[in-house]
Amino acid sequence: MLPDVPAGERAEVRKILSWLDGKFPVCAGNCWMTAQAVVLMAKDSRVQYVEGVSWNVKQIEPGRYVPLFQHDSECASEVCVCRPLPHAWNLVGGHIVDLQGEFYNWRFPGTEYLHEPLKTYSLEDLPVGGVEGSILQKVWMEEHHPGLVNPEDRAAICQHIFKEASDRLVAREIVRRRYDG
Numbered sequence: 001m002l003p004d005v006p007a008g009e010r011a012e013v014r015k016i017l018s019w020l021d022g023k024f025p026v027c028a029g030n031c032w033m034t035a036q037a038v039v040l041m042a043k044d045s046r047v048q049y050v051e052g053v054s055w056n057v058k059q060i061e062p063g064r065y066v067p068l069f070q071h072d073s074e075c076a077s078e079v080c081v082c083r084p085l086p087h088a089w090n091l092v093g094g095h096i097v098d099l100q101g102e103f104y105n106w107r108f109p110g111t112e113y114l115h116e117p118l119k120t121y122s123l124e125d126l127p128v129g130g131v132e133g134s135i136l137q138k139v140w141m142e143e144h145h146p147g148l149v150n151p152e153d154r155a156a157i158c159q160h161i162f163k164e165a166s167d168r169l170v171a172r173e174i175v176r177r178r179y180d181g
């Protein structure tokens, strides 16, 4: 489907990823490993791995988006689908290819994902065999928080690491809440 690639460039992107057809399982829930595996398997300098945030939104008019998921009152949670969430995807020939996002878009027709990158990796930047999760988070954990961490804390830490990209995305998009005016 390639929703983030301009129509005229889709054929080229498909060609770069042609080896992937039917061979590659997009396993739900682990965008990090899926996107890293695409780079490790492609071995093609045009295919890169990106960590950042994505935001599931719907367009209400051209250029104006609202979060797909929102609450009637202020959201109390730091880690919530109403905000941009840490995510990984690929750049192919400079275009966003989000296999995980496409997978989820099949479930929520009429919505889209906005992406904001925090760090882009080429094949040679990736650890051999990849990392089980976010590379930025792994590096941060090794520096700041060695040892075991329970899953809720992990999610909060991940949100914290990607806060810069998340703030940038929210600031960039004109988001008109339903309850404004």
Ligand SMILES: [Zn+2]
Pocket (backbone or CB within 6 Å): 071, 075, 076, 077, 080, 081, 082, 083
């Ligand atoms: Zn929320």
